[in-house]
């Protein structure tokens with residue numbers, strides 16, 4: 456499905472899962488703001504994408520999503536460059552059990568901020584034209600490990616916040632579809648950090664248990680995660696979805712029991 460005329464903003468877009476979905480969005484003729492902390496990586500990625508898709512379709516904006524003012528400026532910069540905003544993917548994430556406050560800031564607080572900024576630019580409550588938001592969680596929210604307790608907490612939080620905002624979007628008639636995406640293990644540099652004591656702190660001693668899980672459940676490619684994101688963007692029947700992507704079941708959805716008294 457063509458996304459011609461649509462404008463997307465992807466945080467953490469210069470590497471890994473984010474880069475894969477930036478590629479898919481460009482292949483579908485969307486304009487893309489690739490937002491990332493890593494200037495060198497971002498500029499290299501933009502050069503490659505310009506060579507493949509032509510100049511003017513992708514912009515790189517250096518931004519630490521943990522800096523709320525910078526993130527606000529990044530959203531405005533995107534709208535100034537491309538005229539409007541239709542798709543926001545809050546993808547940037549880290550795992551750091553030593554600096555666990557930073558992990559909360561990047562993985563949860565910034566996802567909340569990114570969601571609210573997306574609504575400022577897309578919600579009908581603000582006179583805008585609607586859109587789609589995808590917040591990236593993890594299968595860590597369904598299968599915790601002793602290896603990354605705070606990372607796990609942030610990913611649980613992303614699901615809870617996203618599901619509540621999806622309900623708010625319905626009751627408030629925002630015209631914005633909001634989903635959570637929960638990949639299992641994916642072959643990216645983040646997954647390699649499982650070996651790093653600098654990242655994992657005292658929990659690095661549990662890394663063998665984590666690696667056994669990786670062996671047992673398998674490791675996905677970023678392209679499949681991008682495929683799941685494109686389905687959330689293009690299937691307008693979906694709202695408030697919690698998409699799971701695993702080696703055993705592929706792209707599927709978590710189902711919740713209806714709330715009852």
Ligand SMILES: NC(=O)C1=CN([C@@H]2O[C@H](COP(=O)(O)OP(=O)(O)OC[C@H]3O[C@@H](n4cnc5c(N)ncnc54)[C@H](O)[C@@H]3O)[C@@H](O)[C@H]2O)C=CC1
Pocket residue numbers: 466467468469470471472473490491492493496518519520521546547548549561591592593594637638639640641642643644645646
């Ligand atoms: N790799 C995996 O096994 C899984 C990853 N995820 C989630 O997917 C998302 C993307 O992860 P990966 O692609 O694996 O990671 P990655 O480390 O390969 O790429 C993340 C990108 O985000 C950028 N980034 C990090 N902190 C940032 C910040 N404060 N501001 C702006 N950009 C920042 C990095 O520079 C990098 O380019 C994360 O939210 C992660 O938790 C979820 C499940 C599995």
Ligand SMILES: CC/C=C\C[C@H](O)/C=C/C=C\C=C\C=C\C(=O)[C@@H](O)C/C=C\CCC(=O)O
Pocket residue numbers: 550593594595596597598599638639640645646647648649672673699701702703704
């Ligand atoms: C340094 C590591 C960084 C990121 C890793 C990632 O975010 C963490 C993933 C944690 C757990 C992954 C679990 C994978 C599970 C599966 O693949 C499933 O097939 C297992 C079966 C059922 C899951 C339970 C359910 O679906 O509710």
